[in-house]
Amino acid sequence: MIKAGLDFGNSKISCVVVDYKNKNNINLLSLKSIPTTNIKKNIILDYDNLLEQIQKLISDTEKDSQTKLNSVNLNISLLNSNSYYYDSQIKINSEKISELHLHKIINQSEYFKTVPEKFELYNNIISYLIDNNAYFSAPIGNYSDNVRIDFYKITTQKKYIENYTSIIKRLKLNIENYIPSPLSTSLAALTSDEKELGTICLDLGHSSTSVAIFENNKFLFGDTIGVGSNNVTLDIARGVSTTISSAERLKTLYGSLISSPSDDHEIIEIPEMTGEKNNFKQITRSNLNSIIKPRIEETLEMIWQKIKDYNFNYKKINNVVITGGGSQLDNIEKYVETIFASTTRIAKPLYIQNLDKNFNRPNYCDILGSVIFDQNLFDLNLLQKRSKSQKKPGISSFFTWLDQYI
Helix, strand or coil, X not given: CEEEEEEECCCEEEEEEEEEEECCEEEEEEEEEEECCCEECCEECCHHHHHHHHHHHHHHHHHHHCCCCCEEEEEECCCCCEEEEEEEEEEEEEEECCHHHHHHHHHCCCCCCCCCCEEEEEEEEEEEEECCEEXXXXXXXXXXXXXXXXXXXXXXEHHHHHHHHHHHXXXXXXXXXXXXXXXXXHHHHCCHHHHHHCEEEEEECCCCEEEEEEECCEEEEEEEECCCHHHHHHHHHHHHCCCHHXXXXXXXXXXXXXXXXXXXXXXXXXXXXXXXXXCEEEEEHHHHHHHHHHHHHHHHHHHHHHHHHCCHHHHCCCEEEEECHHHHCECHHHHHHHHHCCEEEECCCCCEECCCCCCCCHHHHHHHHHHHCCHHHCXXXXXXXXXCCCCCCCHHHHXXXXXXXC
């Protein structure tokens, strides 16, 4: 099966095509990524220019993969999104739990509730509560007095989705799935054990930072803040009065989050803002690090506050995985480990075969996760239609059948 993914980033747009046989056999056919300045925090700054870029990107990807694309999985940023937790329960008085009971709980819940100006990106069950004990798969066959289902929903402004879908429709492509970017990133970055035991996945991107939380193989939380590694670059440029390109180079080559005594004596020459080629000045590496550390610390604190707002700090998840271009900052692994009091690793994309070394980097987890995504794992199987081979209910079972839909 051919699967394609598309990612609209604030610094780059990417397209990937794979031959997806199963989750353990995903062969890369093509991956293209080009820089863009046409998107800023979900707003398209130059529609026509972005359309041209996307058109060329799709065309180049099709040529490289020798595949004609009809549909794509689309990554969606969670900037200005809303996370919403809700539940529904029934009393069954020591009856044996059946599909009918679970259908009834779902149908009387807010699962089908919609808001006109909102677009639903994610909506799924995160746990079942049987007599105050939590379970993570459907507890059919157990006897209980009370059954509760806990749900997690993510919505975003419909206008942001329409910004992107209008472009894709112009290219005569269908959107197969809308995927929250933090979910997409974590699918490419996390191992099966990390998703099962509990992990916070941080994506330190160019203009935003995302967080996803997995536990018991469930996607429990996703969100994004509008601060990224580019903010560090701009802080450096302003702080030492140099060009933006020079600031990016300083961050990449010399920036670090853990200082050493020698940093006070390490001199770095940088170009001045005058525009003249031969005008340079000197700073120490400790000067540079004193600009970088507060911004990274602020970013991590903002993410931690998001986690606290939804009470996930009480779960004491002791594992953090870092992805995105910002994960390449020197010593960030140790710094995050200190801030979150957790074991930490930097993640490259997993599960994709034939991945070129140029793309086997943390900042491509988001786009590669878009083709690892399997909608079947995030559907409510309880709501799927029964097999046609099953007999239709007779008159005697009519009211039992009706009960699952009311």
